[in-house]
Amino acid sequence: MKDSHDDTLLAEVAALLESSEHDGHPLHDALQRLYRHHCEQRGQMQRLIEISDRYQLLAMEARQVTQQRYERTLRRQQKLSRISDGYQALIQERNQALHQASTHDPLTELPNRRLIGERLESLVEARRRFTLALLDIDHFKAINDRHGHDVGDRVLVALTQVLSESLREYDLCARWGGEEFLLLLVDTDRSEAHTIVERLRLRLAEVCIRSEDQTISVTVSAGLSQHQPGDPHEVTVKRADQALLEAKRAGRDRSLTDTP
Numbered sequence: 001m002k003d004s005h006d007d008t009l010l011a012e013v014a015a016l017l018e019s020s021e022h023d024g025h026p027l028h029d030a031l032q033r034l035y036r037h038h039c040e041q042r043g044q045m046q047r048l049i050e051i052s053d054r055y056q057l058l059a060m061e062a063r064q065v066t067q068q069r070y071e072r073t074l075r076r077q078q079k080l081s082r083i084s085d086g087y088q089a090l091i092q093e094r095n096q097a098l099h100q101a102s103t104h105d106p107l108t109e110l111p112n113r114r115l116i117g118e119r120l121e122s123l124v125e126a127r128r129r130f131t132l133a134l135l136d137i138d139h140f141k142a143i144n145d146r147h148g149h150d151v152g153d154r155v156l157v158a159l160t161q162v163l164s165e166s167l168r169e170y171d172l173c174a175r176w177g178g179e180e181f182l183l184l185l186v187d188t189d190r191s192e193a194h195t196i197v198e199r200l201r202l203r204l205a206e207v208c209i210r211s212e213d214q215t216i217s218v219t220v221s222a223g224l225s226q227h228q229p230g231d232p233h234e235v236t237v238k239r240a241d242q243a244l245l246e247a248k249r250a251g252r253d254r255s256l257t258d259t260p
């Protein structure tokens with residue numbers, strides 16, 4: 001609006017200056033110089049405005065590009081961090097699974113020899129009192145032969161459940177071998193352990209597994225050994241094994257302790 005007003009005024013002045021009618025007028029030269037000076041100023045102003053507009057446009061485009069680049073980088077970093085989180089969780093899961101697999105028996109999920117070995121080692125180092133009981137299922141081969149290996153596995157799992165439920169929380173039951181379990185009874189002497197194991201044996205004898213139309217139950221023999229301070233734990237296990245052998249020889253379905 002203002003520009004068109006200026007344009008009209010300038011056109012008017014230009015027409016007046018061009019008209020021969022005003023030649024020789026005392027203001028003619030001064031007005032012409034003023035007119036030219038104004039036109040130059042106006043041209044410069046327009047060029048400045050164009051430069052400024054172009055600059056603002058470029059600055060806006062640069063801002064947009066930077067913003068887009070920033071958002072792209074941010075998205076990429078968020079994606080990377082999600083991948084890294086997932087990867088770390090996976091590694092942690094795998095480590096836990098590996099640790100579980102290296103310290104537990106897959107069938108019964110009981111601690112394995114390695115784990116109970118470590119526990120025994122630390123008890124020996126701490127000079128703690130404990131008794132070990134080695135439990136062995138009687139005539140387990142016959143169960144497998146008669147009913148199949150799967151039924152044998154079910155017997156092992158069912159006995160494990162009773163053992164795990166019956167022990168005190170600071171005791172430990174490990175799967176020592178095929179049909180052998182090692183019980184670690186902490187702060188317990190041979191005679192207390194014998195009472196505990198006899199009670200356990202009764203419970204184990206009550207476990208019934210159904211296979212087709214038959215009910216299967218088993219008896220368990222056990223050998224107990226009280227740890228002697230200064231002995232390595234392997235010696236205590238050996239003595240429990242010896243007592244177990246004697247329980248088997250004596251007719252099975254019983255528990256015997258090592259001699260004090």
Ligand SMILES: Nc1nc2c(ncn2[C@@H]2O[C@H](COP(=O)(O)OP(=O)(O)OP(=O)(O)O)[C@@H](O)[C@H]2O)c(=O)[nH]1
Pocket residue numbers: 107136137138139140141142144148149150151152153156177178179248252
């Ligand atoms: N089902 C099953 N059987 C197993 C597993 N580990 C070992 N066994 C079996 O356990 C049986 C052990 O047999 P033996 O060592 O002869 O002992 P037993 O028949 O129990 O006889 P005694 O110990 O002398 O009373 C073998 O038949 C093994 O195959 C297992 O994980 N699952």
